[in-house]
Amino acid sequence: MIKAGIIGATGYAGAELARILYGHKDVEIVWLGSRSYADKKYASIYQNMSGLLEDNCQDEQLEALVEQADVIFTATPQGYLASVMKEEYLRKAKFIDLSADYRIKDVSVYERWYQIEHKSPEFLGEAVYGLCELNREKIRQARLVANPGCYTTCSILTAWPLVKEGLIVPQTLIIDAKSGTSGAGRGAKTDNLYCEVNENIKAYGVASHRHTPEIEEQLGYGAGEPFTISFTPHLVPMNRGILVTAYASLVRNDDGSLPSEEQIRAAYEKYYKTETFVRILEPGVCPQTRWVEGSNYVDVNFKTDQRTGRVIMMGALDNLVKGAAGAAVQNMNLLYGLPESSGLEYAPLFP
Amino acid sequence: MIKAGIIGATGYAGAELARILYGHKDVEIVWLGSRSYADKKYASIYQNMSGLLEDNCQDEQLEALVEQADVIFTATPQGYLASVMKEEYLRKAKFIDLSADYRIKDVSVYERWYQIEHKSPEFLGEAVYGLCELNREKIRQARLVANPGCYTTCSILTAWPLVKEGLIVPQTLIIDAKSGTSGAGRGAKTDNLYCEVNENIKAYGVASHRHTPEIEEQLGYGAGEPFTISFTPHLVPMNRGILVTAYASLVRNDDGSLPSEEQIRAAYEKYYKTETFVRILEPGVCPQTRWVEGSNYVDVNFKTDQRTGRVIMMGALDNLVKGAAGAAVQNMNLLYGLPESSGLEYAPLFP
Amino acid sequence: MIKAGIIGATGYAGAELARILYGHKDVEIVWLGSRSYADKKYASIYQNMSGLLEDNCQDEQLEALVEQADVIFTATPQGYLASVMKEEYLRKAKFIDLSADYRIKDVSVYERWYQIEHKSPEFLGEAVYGLCELNREKIRQARLVANPGCYTTCSILTAWPLVKEGLIVPQTLIIDAKSGTSGAGRGAKTDNLYCEVNENIKAYGVASHRHTPEIEEQLGYGAGEPFTISFTPHLVPMNRGILVTAYASLVRNDDGSLPSEEQIRAAYEKYYKTETFVRILEPGVCPQTRWVEGSNYVDVNFKTDQRTGRVIMMGALDNLVKGAAGAAVQNMNLLYGLPESSGLEYAPLFP
């Protein structure tokens, strides 16, 4: 049994981790960390786990935790893990960090977008960006995995094959993303009250959202050159789900024609045909968040537009599963040589 | 492997059955029956099963199905199974009927409330009412299981211990129930459109809902005498979940005092302590539908009111799982001697 | 022009007052009081009023306000107005209090249910309970109007004719109420976050909700004797609306028969036929919150049940309008001799 500890187990992503790890037959949860609810029964906060997880929450004590756990998941605010990380901890346990602390290689980019000083840039080099579909082999060897952001996972996987194959003009990529409200976390803020979110849609973080440089860095690796995008997230009145609608100009073929639907589909199949968790939908079928809810799947598809010479790429995932906790468990499975889908075989729940 | 067929696989209850059976390691789905979508790919209708269930829907052919399946689930309109059932079928396969056809022993009561002639009352005698928590032993031996209604499961389990122990005055029981909209089915009716249901709550079927006699019959067995209740269902703008709030006058103790909280809790514990899927919440904690969503759990609790001499009993379940498909699989597990929770070990999904 | 001040203008009830008073042709808003948002532009908080109400919020200064306003609306926490009220203020301005401070005549009942010491019981005598349909004449003469609670308005108006006419057995009345989430206010509490409320229904305040004694007091006046009820509120995932489902045993006629539908309908018509804002629906039609949203209407109806000898009464209103701000404006209209519906002629908004 893998002994797993969670720091930040009472946020939505942490709770989803607890739920998934509870159902994972090779894992034992040894630590449900929560500063706000220390010493309170976990199931009194997440009553869904009543009778299933009977332990109390524990305050943050990383020193003690690294002695007890094989793997530690940190579902913590930006800056936390970077501020406490030590070489000693990494020798004792593996870390899967759900925050952004080790996702961006260039510390100045991190500090500019997050407006936080990075306290342990010395670990940025060895940290592996934990998007399994891109970095599978590196993840297997890692001590420190930077679990990707929810918007970023959806954005990157939606555009990756076309970027990598050079089918779209790099600087034309525009990503319009829509997220359910669990992505905003469980903090008690007026803006996230039921009556403020319900019956409403809004954009936020326009031209300034922190997931932008993360998407740009990864797509830049795919393109082999720096990549600049427009990225606009929106808040949707639903609990879970992210939908990405991405627009880009197609690179014309040598004969001046636009790439055909088949050419583009072939690119998607090249990268995702053997992926368990990426589903390329049938032609003409749009991804919808309801079809992936509660599961680790990403549904992707696209439509070309001869009138404008653009391709519209679409992707949908559950922000708490493939966008956070599910991806983290997928990373853990890689770290321990388990089948990548262990504990993640849930079919999506509908309705 | 148990070979399972579903008739009515494209309604919400049928689809939930497909989802649960897909994840059940001892079951193979051999028939996805749907008259409306015959010969269409199942995953084109329930896109969540894309890549998971790749078969086409098949039209109704019970004759053929009993040859292929060990167990047949019928998630069909009232009257269907009663109109086609034959002794020969029951010799070839086991049936778990999610409709009301075999739930009510008195055929005249069925016909009065459902306004349908019962076409095969000869099987009413052997049909077993499939509420596992009440009829576990009988179910193991059955050929024909009448899977309980969603409101009825929640109502009966919420009130059962107090009825059975004689703690409440029978004719005072009032059940005010609230259901998510998946209970209304997938038929294309104006009343169930998004804009008609959203931002609204209403009562319906007041003093005339068909689940009333089913609840009365079962509670009558508990009370040892005929039982009459007021039952009012309400439609709530959410996908899944039933909450029952039940009111009854307490029977006073011999010394004239009202039963204490401890006495009442002891009654609940007597019946549910060893039940996997019934969770008695801690004192003061109200059941909420969100804490059971996607799972086979029923959460129950109660509050006594010294001012009025009443007890308020509360229960919550997921109408598509414990209220339909989950209970059906629980019944199947009993029929085949499997652990009762096989394929049903899901923790509730939140948020 | 009536000069109106609002204390607590940035809560949901206060904001609804601002919206309604803005559209009232005989009213000028002179004070948008808000402690939390003092000196901030009102329309920056309630952006719907952008371009319409351009003033800043003002901190609480009752001393100054009574000099400027003819009528003062207090949409403030329990205890506030009672703790500051003086005879001098009442000589200078009329008060319509949306809190519970002056609703309950018996100060010990108030203090027991609210767990607050009442700081100015000397004004309880003259305060008029502002349910226009019951107390119209007294309100016209009042200096201090205690605007009723949202649940109470809906509960009282739903049951009143049958209580007053002695058609139901007093101690059998059970009120099961369901409310949209705006009733929980705009405070930043985890329990009211979108993801906690959405896709959920729960009871709360079981056998202990503060609106209970208020309903009991008023219905007691109708019955001519003390009245004890069971009252259970529920939280529904929608913004606005309250639905009351009320159960009571019918008093049999002298010949032993149950009252007929016609008898009961006649009672409703006796009290509400000439009421602008109470609509008795046609036989068989259930009140639904969507049909009153955004308006000052209360829809009521009932169903008798021969099997149980009970009547099921139903009522629906918009908790922020007829349940709070609309009723307050109706009271103001009475105070100033305006047509009772001035500024309240909105048809309900659907969908």
Add this chain to the structure above:
Amino acid sequence: MIKAGIIGATGYAGAELARILYGHKDVEIVWLGSRSYADKKYASIYQNMSGLLEDNCQDEQLEALVEQADVIFTATPQGYLASVMKEEYLRKAKFIDLSADYRIKDVSVYERWYQIEHKSPEFLGEAVYGLCELNREKIRQARLVANPGCYTTCSILTAWPLVKEGLIVPQTLIIDAKSGTSGAGRGAKTDNLYCEVNENIKAYGVASHRHTPEIEEQLGYGAGEPFTISFTPHLVPMNRGILVTAYASLVRNDDGSLPSEEQIRAAYEKYYKTETFVRILEPGVCPQTRWVEGSNYVDVNFKTDQRTGRVIMMGALDNLVKGAAGAAVQNMNLLYGLPESSGLEYAPLFP
């Protein structure tokens, strides 16, 4: 009093027209047309109008209607009005058509996108595109007004000032639009059921939505040259509201610099400063659908992005009011020389 008839009064747009016209002090509704509900009481279908609109629905009889009504609103399926229109009708009554029949000047474009033959292209010449903010003077003189589409109104008003002022590069405009579900109409379709829409977001009509050519035509007039856009609508789980997020590359100033925020704001103010129903929000404040719900306002704003050289324009409106019925009444007010805001002075309803 203006005598108004509505054909298609039981769809959502028609019902909103009925609601708004009911509250318009210069209008009398003389005809509530509905083929599906002919001879049924209108208020039995739209129960919100109970006690307010007591007439029955009437079947379609245009011949009779033109004799009784001064102005006729057609909230009918595409192709209906074009198939019945006659010169004689236009001599007897004014028409405001909420369908697309007379919006697009080029009949071949209409027929290609709508896949319907246009039966009366002879009236296309005189029909005036009823976007008051653009065509105010022409509308005053019209006999036949083509009321704009919901997406189109929001898209055009959001982008118009920058297009007209030549601040954006025409062929770079990408419009990502999100709509509440009332936009899908009241037809009983499985796809619009509560459980199918709730907890979901999806794109639809990708690169093929019928509002595309309408937006292109109008923006083309602004640009003075043909205009091609990418337009993607999305379905959001809420009743009302459209949000448009529009992306375009900025045209650089002569000195090579990007236009400043001030330059762009000046463009918006040039066109909208005196408009009653267009609100330019303060810098940094994003439009949200909740702030315009139930009103005729459009909120617009923008953000420039130095990194990408793009501007992100945003607009929000209520699809049933400014996107349909409110705009139609605004048009009617122009036709009859009334103040443009007559009957439309509602502040938005929140929450």
